[in-house]
Every structure is written in C-alpha cells, then in structure tokens.
Amino acid sequence: MRHAFAVRVGPASFRIGSAWRAPVEALADLYRDYPPATVPDFTVRLEPTRPWRRWLRPSVAIAGDFTLPEAAPLPLAQALLAAEMGMNLQMALGWRRHLLLHAAAVERDGRALLISGESGAGKSTLASLLATRGWRFMGDEFALLDPASGTLAPFPRPASLKNASIALAGEGRWGPLLEGTPKGDIRHRVPDRAAIDAMDRGATPALILFPRFGEAAAARAVAPSEAFARLTQASTNYQMLGEAGFVALTRLVRDVPAVAIDYPDTATAIALIEERWA
Amino acid sequence: MRYRAPPATALATVRLDEFTAVYHRPSGATHLLVEPAPEILAALVEPLTLDELADRLAATYELAGDAGALVARVDELVAAGLVAPA
Numbered sequence: 001m002r003h004a005f006a007v008r009v010g011p012a013s014f015r016i017g018s019a020w021r022a023p024v025e026a027l028a029d030l031y032r033d034y035p036p037a038t039v040p041d042f043t044v045r046l047e048p049t050r051p052w053r054r055w056l057r058p059s060v061a062i063a064g065d066f067t068l069p070e071a072a073p074l075p076l077a078q079a080l081l082a083a084e085m086g087m088n089l090q091m092a093l094g095w096r097r098h099l100l101l102h103a104a105a106v107e108r109d110g111r112a113l114l115i116s117g118e119s120g121a122g123k124s125t126l127a128s129l130l131a132t133r134g135w136r137f138m139g140d141e142f143a144l145l146d147p148a149s150g151t152l153a154p155f156p157r158p159a160s161l162k163n164a165s166i167a168l169a170g171e172g173r174w175g176p177l178l179e180g181t182p183k184g185d186i187r188h189r190v191p192d193r194a195a196i197d198a199m200d201r202g203a204t205p206a207l208i209l210f211p212r213f214g215e216a217a218a219a220r221a222v223a224p225s226e227a228f229a230r231l232t233q234a235s236t237n238y239q240m241l242g243e244a245g246f247v248a249l250t251r252l253v254r255d256v257p258a259v260a261i262d263y264p265d266t267a268t269a270i271a272l273i274e275e276r277w278a
Numbered sequence: 279m280r281y282r283a284p285p286a287t288a289l290a291t292v293r294l295d296e297f298t299a300v301y302h303r304p305s306g307a308t309h310l311l312v313e314p315a316p317e318i319l320a321a322l323v324e325p326l327t328l329d330e331l332a333d334r335l336a337a338t339y340e341l342a343g344d345a346g347a348l349v350a351r352v353d354e355l356v357a358a359g360l361v362a363p364a
Contacts, residue, residue, distance in 0.1 A: 225294040228297075232308065243306075246290060246299070250292040250299050
C-alpha cells in the first residue's frame with residue numbers, strides 16, 4: 001500500500017495500509033500517544049472499491065486478513081471509521097489469545113468492571129464517563145479475558161461515541177467528527193495518557209454489568225447461568241476457543257457477581273454503578 | 279432399547295445455579311441443562327433402559343409415575359447429541 005500506519009493497542013498490533021494519505025494521517029494523530037507496533041498481528045487495508053475510485057468520489061473498502069464480503073464501502077471522509085471497523089473485524093474473527101467479549105471495561109483499585117450490552121446500551125458512554133471519574137479506561141469495544149489467569153487485558157483503543165452520546169462522554173482529546181456515517185455521527189475520544197500507558201496492566205474482574213438505556217431506573221441481580229448465556233452471545237470467539245473458552249467463562253460467571261440495570265440518563269447509571277461497586 | 283451418555287471424560291460439567299453448563303468435548307458444543315438432565319447424563323454412563331433409568335433416578339427425583347416426562351427429557355438429550363441409543 002502507498003501509505004501505512006502501525007500501532008499497538010494492548011496485546012494486539014495492527015498495520016493499516018491505505019491507498020490515500022489522509023486516513024493514515026488521521027490515524028497517526030488519533031493514536032499519537034500509543035506505542036508503535038513491532039510485529040503486527042493483523043493487517044487492515046483501506047483500498048478503493050475500483051482503481052479509479054481512488055480519485056473519483058473516493059470510496060473506501062475494508063480489506064485485510066479477515067474480511068466481510070457484505071461490508072459496504074465508506075466515503076473517504078469516513079476512513080477513520082473504516083479503519084476502526086477493520087481493526088474490530090480482525091480482533092473479532094482472528095484473536096485467539098483471550099476470550100473476546102463485546103464489552104467495555106474500566107478499572108479501579110486493580111478490580112475491573114465489565115460492561116456488556118448490545119449497541120446502544122451505553123458501553124462506550126458509560127466507560128468514557130467513568131474514566132472521567134477516577135476509573136481507568138480499559139476499552140469500550142472488546143474485553144479480553146485471559147483463560148489462564150482469569151484477568152482482563154486492556155484494549156484501550158479510542159472510544160467510539162455515537163450521536164447524542166458524543167455530548168455526554170466528558171472532557172478529553174477527541175478525533176474529528178464523522179458525520180452521516182451508517183451508524184450516524186461518530187467521534188472518537190482518546191483515553192487519557194495514564195490509561196494508554198497502563199495498557200499492559202491487566203485487572204481482575206469484580207462486577208459484570210448489563211446496562212439498558214431508556215427505561216426507568218432499576219437494578220436486578222443476574223444469575224450466573226443468565227450471565228453465561230448472555231456472554232457466550234457477546235463473545236465473537238467463544239466457539240473458536242473450545243474448552244478454554246468454556247472454562248474461562250464458567251469461572252468468570254461463578255466468581256464475579258452480575259447485575260442488570262435500566263437507566264433513563266447517565267447520571268442515574270453512574271449512581272447505580274457506584275452503589276453496586278461499593 | 280438402552281441409552282448411553284458419553285463417558286465422563288467426554289464432558290466438562292460446571293454447576294452454575296439451577297443450570298449446569300456442560301461442554302461436550304467431541305462436538306465442542308456447550309449445553310445449559312436443568313435438573314434432571316445432568317443426573318440423567320450421570321446415570322447413563324452405563325447403558326440403561328428407560329425403566330432402569332427411572333429406577334436409578336427415583337431415589338432422588340420425583341419422576342416415578344411420570345414416565346412420559348422422563349421419555350421427553352431423554353428425547354431432548356438425544357436431540358442435543360448428548361445421549362444416544364446404546
């Protein structure tokens with residue numbers, strides 16, 4: 001590829017090649033506090049859908065070690081989103097060293113809070129907000145559970161905030177606003193320097209949270225079996241890991257309490273979380 | 279007809295709450311089972327007819343007199359690939 005950028009996020013290293021200069025410059029700026037990759041685990045390629053689409057109405061297709069044939073190309077202005085989707089895809093389909101949970105994670109006092117939920121549940125928003133309140137940001141997309149030790153490895157890529165949550169997620173260094181993407185407006189919030197510097201320091205899970213946005217405030221304990229069923233659904237590589245995944249996940253849900261919360265606004269969610277954490 | 283469960287070495291079993299998680303090593307499939315399915319699997323380590331199975335379980339579970347329920351549970355385990363005709 002003409003232009004390339006390499007970065008390490010927690011245990012995973014990526015090389016992102018691009019037919020255009022602009023996406024690589026945007027990535028280099030967004031990730032300027034991150035360590036460089038040495039040997040990439042994954043390659044992502046941002047390339048034109050047709051050769052002439054490098055110049056004419058530039059259109060970015062996501063390619064790499066793993067690809068989704070139905071992934072729609074994005075306009076060049078949204079290449080940061082294409083890179084993020086490409087990196088997510090490599091992790092989701094290719095990562096084998098941890099049980100990979102679609103969850104955000106934050107840490108306090110060496111103990112981690114796992115936040116699992118569908119898109120729109122508030123993973124990125126809550127993790128970003130907690131990071132402004134004394135918690136360490138460990139990631140907003142993937143929580144990496146080490147099958148051997150039961151600890152969580154950080155994957156603190158910039159948080160991907162969407163639409164109304166962009167205004168809610170608090171202070172920090174932000175990437176450019178990406179307007180009108182297939183997911184709406186998106187803006188990336190870079191974790192603070194301390195969270196990036198601690199990207200090699202894991203934490204022991206202490207609470208599993210299943211949030212749901214838009215309902216009246218409520219909280220209920222979630223039984224281990226329900227947590228297990230939800231988290232197998234939230235894992236992209238549970239099947240691939242075989243028995244190692246089974247052992248890691250049954251241990252997690254037996255050792256760590258889980259709670260489901262409904263929240264009408266973020267202040268309520270934070271209060272419910274702090275109450276359960278205490 | 280006799281039925282048989284996989285040998286104990288083919289299963290990893292973790293009791294979670296009222297559900298028991300079972301990992302079936304030959305297929306790589308995970309199952310969440312409720313009582314009396316884990317007990318049926320344990321009893322069928324040796325091949326048994328339904329009557330013999332009912333006798334084994336009767337000591338612990340109130341399945342006696344409801345043979346239909348036991349047949350249904352065994353059928354479910356057969357469908358899940360955890361029990362097979364011996």
